Amino acid sequence: MNERLEAMKKRVREREHAKLRQDIEVQPDNDRYEREGVSWHGRMSDSFRALCEAEKPIILDGERIVFTRTIKGIPTPAEPPEVRAAREKGNGSVGVANISANWDLAVSQGLLKRREIAAASLERMADDEEAVQSMTACIEVIDAALDLAARYADEARAQGRDDLAEILDHVPAHPPRTFHEALQSFKFLHSLTWMQPTAHVTLGRFDQYMLPYYQADLDAGRITEDEAYELLCELFISFNKDNDLYPGVQQGDNGQSIMLGGVKPEDGSCAVNALTYLIMRVSHDVNMIDPKINLRVDTNTELDLLIEAAKLTRRGLGFPQYANDDVEIQSLVNAGYDLEDARDYVVAACWEFIIPSVALDVPNINAVNFLAAADTAIREGLAAQDDFDGIMDRTRQNIFDQVDVYVASWRRWSLYHPYPWYTVLMSNCLETGRDANRGGVKYYNCGIHGSGSANGADALAAVKTFVFDNSVIERGDLMTALVTNFENDEPLRKKLLNEGPKVGNNDDYVDDILIKLFNDFADACESHKTDIGRSTVVRPGTGSAMYYVSLVRCKQEEMMEPVVEGASADGRHKGDFIGSSLAPSPGVQIRGPVSVLQSFSKIDYSRICNGGPITMELADTVFRDEDAIRKVAMLIRTFVELGCQQLQINTLNVETLQDAKAHPELHKNLIVRVWGWSGYFCELDEPYQDHIIGRHMLAM
Amino acid sequence: MPVPTFLEYGRILPMQTGIVFDIKEFAVHDGPGIRTTVFLKGCPLRCTWCQNPEGISSEPQTMTSPAGERIAGQRYTSRKLADLLNSQADILRRNEGGVTFSGGEPLMQAAFLAEVIDRLDNLHTLLDTSGYATEQDFKLVAAKVDLIYFDLKIIDNNALLHYVAVDNTMIIHNLRLLPSLGTPFVVRVPLIPGVTDTDENLAAIAETVKPLAGLKRVDLLPYNKAAGGKYAAAGMTFAANYDESREVNANVTPFEQRGIPVHVA
Numbered sequence: 001m002n003e004r005l006e007a008m009k010k011r012v013r014e015r016e017h018a019k020l021r022q023d024i025e026v027q028p029d030n031d032r033y034e035r036e037g038v039s040w041h042g043r044m045s046d047s048f049r050a051l052c053e054a055e056k057p058i059i060l061d062g063e064r065i066v067f068t069r070t071i072k073g074i075p076t077p078a079e080p081p082e083v084r085a086a087r088e089k090g091n092g093s094v095g096v097a098n099i100s101a102n103w104d105l106a107v108s109q110g111l112l113k114r115r116e117i118a119a120a121s122l123e124r125m126a127d128d129e130e131a132v133q134s135m136t137a138c139i140e141v142i143d144a145a146l147d148l149a150a151r152y153a154d155e156a157r158a159q160g161r162d163d164l165a166e167i168l169d170h171v172p173a174h175p176p177r178t179f180h181e182a183l184q185s186f187k188f189l190h191s192l193t194w195m196q197p198t199a200h201v202t203l204g205r206f207d208q209y210m211l212p213y214y215q216a217d218l219d220a221g222r223i224t225e226d227e228a229y230e231l232l233c234e235l236f237i238s239f240n241k242d243n244d245l246y247p248g249v250q251q252g253d254n255g256q257s258i259m260l261g262g263v264k265p266e267d268g269s270c271a272v273n274a275l276t277y278l279i280m281r282v283s284h285d286v287n288m289i290d291p292k293i294n295l296r297v298d299t300n301t302e303l304d305l306l307i308e309a310a311k312l313t314r315r316g317l318g319f320p321q322y323a324n325d326d327v328e329i330q331s332l333v334n335a336g337y338d339l340e341d342a343r344d345y346v347v348a349a350c351w352e353f354i355i356p357s358v359a360l361d362v363p364n365i366n367a368v369n370f371l372a373a374a375d376t377a378i379r380e381g382l383a384a385q386d387d388f389d390g391i392m393d394r395t396r397q398n399i400f401d402q403v404d405v406y407v408a409s410w411r412r413w414s415l416y417h418p419y420p421w422y423t424v425l426m427s428n429c430l431e432t433g434r435d436a437n438r439g440g441v442k443y444y445n446c447g448i449h450g451s452g453s454a455n456g457a458d459a460l461a462a463v464k465t466f467v468f469d470n471s472v473i474e475r476g477d478l479m480t481a482l483v484t485n486f487e488n489d490e491p492l493r494k495k496l497l498n499e500g501p502k503v504g505n506n507d508d509y510v511d512d513i514l515i516k517l518f519n520d521f522a523d524a525c526e527s528h529k530t531d532i533g534r535s536t537v538v539r540p541g542t543g544s545a546m547y548y549v550s551l552v553r554c555k556q557e558e559m560m561e562p563v564v565e566g567a568s569a570d571g572r573h574k575g576d577f578i579g580s581s582l583a584p585s586p587g588v589q590i591r592g593p594v595s596v597l598q599s600f601s602k603i604d605y606s607r608i609c610n611g612g613p614i615t616m617e618l619a620d621t622v623f624r625d626e627d628a629i630r631k632v633a634m635l636i637r638t639f640v641e642l643g644c645q646q647l648q649i650n651t652l653n654v655e656t657l658q659d660a661k662a663h664p665e666l667h668k669n670l671i672v673r674v675w676g677w678s679g680y681f682c683e684l685d686e687p688y689q690d691h692i693i694g695r696h697m698l699a700m
Numbered sequence: 701m702p703v704p705t706f707l708e709y710g711r712i713l714p715m716q717t718g719i720v721f722d723i724k725e726f727a728v729h730d731g732p733g734i735r736t737t738v739f740l741k742g743c744p745l746r747c748t749w750c751q752n753p754e755g756i757s758s759e760p761q762t763m764t765s766p767a768g769e770r771i772a773g774q775r776y777t778s779r780k781l782a783d784l785l786n787s788q789a790d791i792l793r794r795n796e797g798g799v800t801f802s803g804g805e806p807l808m809q810a811a812f813l814a815e816v817i818d819r820l821d822n823l824h825t826l827l828d829t830s831g832y833a834t835e836q837d838f839k840l841v842a843a844k845v846d847l848i849y850f851d852l853k854i855i856d857n858n859a860l861l862h863y864v865a866v867d868n869t870m871i872i873h874n875l876r877l878l879p880s881l882g883t884p885f886v887v888r889v890p891l892i893p894g895v896t897d898t899d900e901n902l903a904a905i906a907e908t909v910k911p912l913a914g915l916k917r918v919d920l921l922p923y924n925k926a927a928g929g930k931y932a933a934a935g936m937t938f939a940a941n942y943d944e945s946r947e948v949n950a951n952v953t954p955f956e957q958r959g960i961p962v963h964v965a
Contacts, residue, residue, distance in 0.1 A: 494769065506787060589770045592725025594734070594788055618726075624965070628728040634795040635726060635734065641794070697765075 001285050004062060005233045009288065011060070012241050013669065020058055022070045026051045028077035041418040041435065043077035044196070045137035048421060049144035051075055051195050057148070057155035059164065065184050065235050066152060066164065067191040069242040076197045083415050093415035096437050097199040098255060098348040098363060100356035101425035104209035107185045110174040114424050115142045121433035131433030137420035138430060145192055145421075146173055152188075179223055182213035183235050189425065191242075196421050199247045200255025200349035203291055204356045207260045207275040214275055225278065232282040239290040250688060252289045252679025255349030261305070262296030262325055265344040270300065277308055280320070284312045289671055289678045292318075294347050297640050298325040306633035313632060313649050314623040318673020321351060321613055322647040324640050328353055331609035331645070335537050337443065350677055351543055351581070351611040351646055352447060357427040360437055363447030363539060363610055366406040367547040368524075370456030370517050371570075371578055372562040373398035378463055378569050379482065382475045388468045392513075395460065396520040402562060403524040406448060407532055409560070414533065444534045447610035450521055451544035451551060452578040454503040455585045457517060458570035461510035462500035478569065485567045485574045497571025497587060504584030505591060506598035515602050518542070522607035542603070542645070543612025544581045549687045552578055577691050581648075582614040586694050593618070593635060601642035613648040614639070617696050620653045648673065654696040657681065661689055715779060718812030721754050721772040721804065723784070729965065731826040731847065733797025736785060740813065741773050743805040745830050746865040747853065748941050749892050751924060754934045755804035765933040772934070778812055782819035789821040798824025798846070807833035810841050817844045828888075831871040838874040839881065848885035849919075850875060853896050855904035863895055863941065872908070879913040888919045893946035899954070906954040917961035922948045 001009070011017070028047040032038070038046065051071065058068035079087065087093065106114065118138045125131035153168035170177065171185035193201045217223035239256050246254040260279060264271045276295075283293050295309050309320050323345075332342035332353065341355045348354045352363035377394035380386075386394070416438045423429045429440030466473040477492065486493040501510035518540070525538040532538060547561065552575060556563045567574045570585055577586055582600045584590050593616050600614045623629055632649070639647045650673045660667035664682035672681045672692050681689065719741040727737035742758035743750075750756065754763055760773025776784075785799050792798050799820065806813055807829055817825055827841055828849040842848060852875070854860040857868050878885050887909050891897040909915055928938030955962035 498770065591723045592727075592736070594725040594736070594791055598788070598791075622726075622728050624729065631726070631728045631734055631795070638734070638791055638795065642791075 001233055002230070005230065005237065008062070008234065009237050009286070012237055015244075017058065017060060017068050017241055018244075020056075020068065020070055021072060022054075022056060024054065024071060025073045026054045026071060026075045028075045030078040033077060033080070038080070039133040039137075040080050040083060041133040041137035041420060042140075043080070044418050045140035045144075045420045047075040047077045048141050048196055052144040052148045052192075055148055057152040059152070059155055059159055059161060063234070064164065064180070064231065065187050065238060066156075066168075067187050067238070069191070069194075069245055072245055074195060074197050079415075086415055090412055091415050092413040093417050094362070094413045094437065095197065095417045096360060096419045096422055098202070098352065098354070099360050099422070100202045100204040100346045100348070100354055101193065101422065102357035102427045103186060103189070103204050103206075103425070105357065105427060106189050106425045107172070107182055107209065108175055110172060110185070111142050111146055111424075112173045113175075114430060115139055117430040118142070118424070121430060125433045128433060130438070134418065134420070134423065134435040134438070135430070135433055137418065138424050141420045142424060145188070149173065149188060176213055179210070179213040179217045179228060180231055182210060183231055186210075187235060187238065193421060193425065194242070194246060196419060198419070198422070201246075202255050202346060202348055203258045204346045205260075205262070205344070206258045207273060207279055208271060211273050211275050229278060229282060232279065233286055236282055236286045236291060237288065240288045243290055248677075250674065250679055250684055252674065252683075253349070253677050254290070255677070256290045257292040257294055257347050257349065259294045259296060259323075259346035260320070261301070262345075263298070263329075263343050265340045268343055272301070272305060276305070280308050280312050283317075283319070284315055287315060287317065287671075289317070289680065292677055293320040294323060295320040296323050296325050297636065299640055301637070301640065303630075303633055303637065306636045307630055309636065310623075310629045310632035313651055314620075314629065316620065316651045317671050318648065318650050318678040321347070322636055322639065323347070323353070323611075324643070324645055326640065327605045327643055327645045328609065328611075331605050331607070334606055335445070335539055335609045341442070347611065350545065351613050351648075352541065353609060353611040355443060358441050359443035359445070360441050361443055361445045361447065361539070363541070364449060364543075364545065365410065365446055367449035367451045367545065367551070367561050368399055368402050368521055368540075369452050369547070369551050369561050369564065370399070370450060371452035371459065371568060372551070372564050373402065374456035374459045374517075375564055375566075375568045376562070378459060379479065382463075382467070382479055388464050391460065391463065392516065395456075395517070399517070399520045400524040400527070403448065403521070403528070403538070406560070407528045407538060410446060411531065411533055443536075445537050445539055446532065446535045447539035447541055448525065449541050449543045449545055449547060449610070450518065450608075450612060451547040451581075452564070453514060453517055453542065454583060455568065455570050455572060455578045457503050457510050457514040458500060458585050458588065459568050460513045461502075462496045462569050462571070464513075465500060465509070466495070482567050482569060493571045493573075495571075496569060498589065500570065502584060502588040502590065504588065504596045504599050506595040511599050511602050514599070515604065518603050518608055522604070526607075539610040540608050541610025541612045542582050542608060543610070544579070548578050548580050549691060552576065553687060577694060580615045580691070580695065581612040583616065583695070594638065597639050597642050597644055601644045603645075605643070605645045608645070611646055613646040614644055615648045615650070615695075617650045617652070620651050623651065650695070652696050654693065657689075657693045657696055661693070715777050716812035716815045717775050717777050718781070718809040718816070719758060719760070719773055719775050720781065721752075721774075725788075727800060730800040730802065730828065731798070731849070732824070734792060734795035735797035735800055735824075735826070736788065736792065737800040737802050737828075738781065738785070740801060740803045740806040740809050742808045743803055743830070744808070744866055745805065745832060748863050748939065749890065749895075749923070751930070752804070753931050753936045753938070758808070761934060763930070763933045764935075778815035778819060782816050785816075785823065786819075786821040789823055792823055798826065800826040800828055802828035805830050805832055807837050807841060810837035814840050814844060817841070831874045832866055833870065833874060835870075835874065835877065838877065842874075842878070842883055843881050845883060848878070848883055849888050850878070850885050851888050851890065852905050852909070853890065854901055855908055856901070859901075863892075875908070876912070882914065884914050884916050886916050886919055888921060890921045891923055891948040891950055893923055893943055893948050895942045897949040897951070899949070899951055902949075902951055903954040906958050906960060910958045910960060915960065917963055918955050920950050920952065920962065920964045922950055922964065
């Protein structure tokens with residue numbers, strides 16, 4: 001990056017723009033809403049309008065793509081009386097987060113065209129109260145956005161930035177005329193999405209919807225690759241500007257994820273283009289936590305593209321994350337998505353596969369705790385003198401019970417929170433006069449994470465081999481050891497940990513149990529087809545999110561998920577972490593990444609569509625030269641060819657991490673992958689730091 | 701230790717067993733492509749800069765580190781080890797790789813190693829050796845593999861014995877056998893500051909290897925300052941008798957002057 005960009009990045013890291021924030025809070029006008037009986041839609045749009053009006057246009061020195069937040073909080077209007085009454089009866093409300101807008105549509109049409117469509121629906125559906133409320137609200141938010149954009153243009157003129165004023169006069173109201181205008185339009189629309197109560201605003205297939213503008217500029221000789229590179233760098237730096245205001249478990253957990261590559265929805269042909277490559281280069285050079293890069297690959301993907309991706313992996317940012325089209329598209333089709341929609345998939349916040357534009361799936365509601373399911377089955381089964389099949393049956397029942405509890409709780413959600421701004425950004429909502437969250441889109445499915453799978457399978461395999469097949473451990477001794485947290489039997493713990501069959505070594509003995517756990521999970525989800533409210537499927541997944549900490553460290557009363565309170569038969573001490581998504585259990589010895597891929601390739605992903613990556617740590621010394629980078633690319637190709645679903649490779653040096661924990665002041669810019677997102681190591685809470693250090697100690 | 705366990709061509713043959721202290725997949729610096737390195741346990745050289753101290757003794761030992769405990773040293777029959785490697789044969793072949801046998805000194809278990817290689821399913825094999833072996837053992841394995849990484853440290857015997865427990869005689873003898881065996885080889889020189897990286901030693905190495913047909917190149921491997929990292933875990937003491945902090949002299953001139961391809965890793 002050139003000096004201008006480096007300086008811009010430095011200012012963002014030092015949060016200079018935060019000094020411009022106004023010390024005000026925008027309050028929803030709840031008294032008036034009550035007095036005038038304003039609809040839920042109208043309350044949302046009015047609060048959004050009030051926030052837009054209170055925002056102050058900010059154009060920082062030399063910026064060519066603008067938008068900076070000055071107000072920290074988001075007004076959340078009171079629900080109308082009938083919604084409050086329903087809530088008091090036990091109904092829950094469903095908000096919108098973790099979805100991917102139709103950025104292509106919104107940018108390419110421009111807000112004036114979107115307004116026209118809303119106005120036509122309003123006129124056409126004048127006797128449909130829901131449509132009238134929704135479309136009126138959508139027009140109000142569009143007008144508020146246009147008004148704020150106009151004030152930005154005025155500010156540009158006032159600062160003598162006529163170049164910028166010309167752009168801001170045109171977008172986001174109209175279709176962009178240039179690549180630069182398209183980026184500015186997108187920046188504006190995306191930033192406004194954060195100004196409603198939501199989380200995880202993903203960026204979707206950026207290399208697809210931005211290509212036409214880039215290509216047209218190239219063809220007309222209006223832009224060079226270097227100029228496009230500079231604009232993209234500036235845009236990417238800007239994603240890090242206000243990310244302290246975005247809600248998440250830890251800072252960085254904000255879902256600003258881009259999905260690159262893949263296939264075209266209409267015919268399944270390869271969608272990789274010049275921007276795919278350029279964006280990876282930009283991400284490499286910008287070297288910040290946002291946006292996170294995902295890359296869709298398949299067996300036809302060129303090794304050259306994987307080499308570029310491996311160079312980005314070497315950066316140690318924890319991305320790109322790889323998704324296998326050969327597996328995932330079919331899996332989504334099996335779950336009931338139309339083929340064209342399935343081909344268009346992106347990731348939500350971390351790894352959850354979602355369909356942009358036409359779906360409001362909620363892919364991360366709860367997590368099945370496989371280790372809890374196995375651990376309870378082992379304890380009860382040993383006490384009841386079960387044989388091993390009996391313990392496996394109990395495990396299956398426990399998985400079913402967990403899923404049943406989650407689904408039963410979702411059934412109480414019947415209050416669908418309107419989202420006028422998202423309604424403007426999604427397909428077919430303005431066209432049909434329906435709010436995106438209230439009937440406007442095609443899919444409203446739910447997804448459950450699947451965490452602790454390797455620990456669960458290892459625990460069951462240890463019991464199978466040591467208690468049943470080889471009879472070298474007595475039931476009573478194992479029970480005592482588990483209850484006492486191995487206090488008086490460290491040799492037994494070491495036997496379980498070091499000598500048992502472990503997931504990640506391509507050993508069918510234990511991998512078969514892993515497969516069974518996920519098949520049971522898929523069966524449990526499939527048993528709920530008609531009783532899940534407006535959803536048609538419950539999507540099982542392989543991810544863990546923050547559950548790798550919370551499921552073994554939290555108190556049961558804090559969690560809906562069953563917590564593993566004690567030690568477990570995989571040789572794990574009470575309170576020790578479980579693995580992240582699909583990874584060998586922490587602390588087990590494995591031969592390396594090829595066996596790990598082989599183990600996890602055995603899962604029947606055709607029934608597991610929600611996502612959750614195989615997570616591996618490679619030592620930074622692996623990436624010594626071009627030849628080694630090519631080998632990393634071949635490893636990624638192996639992931640595809642083995643038929644795995646999703647992969648995340650993290651690169652770091654364990655000494656650096658330990659030093660960063662001891663001397664955070666020296667490592668302010670150290671970036672690590674946490675679960676499905678990257679963050680600054682020193683800004684993480686200690687348990688997350690420790691989990692990452694533990695993972696890298698076992699780096700391959 | 702030969703154990704009669706399996707039938708082949710209608711007669712009972714003894715199957716060799718060997719002791720392995722680690723198997724590492726995706727060993728990107730141990731040869732071409734994606735490959736798995738098998739570390740055979742036991743080495744008579746005892747180089748003072750050895751980075752794999754758990755490879756020195758021929759007996760299993762426990763490695764203890766903050767990441768947990770593991771046993772270094774597992775006994776395999778040749779079939780069990782070959783089956784394990786063959787279970788990834790498709791992947792290794794597809795990715796221009798194969799299997800590297802390292803150590804320790806793998807030729808200490810030459811009969812076992814030869815049997816493992818015979819059982820491999822058309823996999824590229826690489827022998828990473830110090831060259832310290834009887835001529836018979838050396839020929840047995842060297843003739844079977846596709847590529848050899850031959851480590852050369854110090855040509856002058858008196859200097860060598862200050863750092864290594866054996867002398868050069870067998871090593872140089874075996875090195876000179878290579879052209880007649882026809883197996884291509886790479887000479888690898890660990891650059892130990894002030895020890896192997898002197899201009900005189902590098903020139904002597906260049907002079908020694910220059911006439912040998914089949915030499916693909918010389919790799920100079922700069923000293924790894926983490927060399928002593930595993931000693932505590934192995935319950936051993938690292939005692940470098942050289943100055944670790946000195947910059948290494950990665951002087952390629954003696955090789956280039958003689959027209960030998962040289963690469964600094």
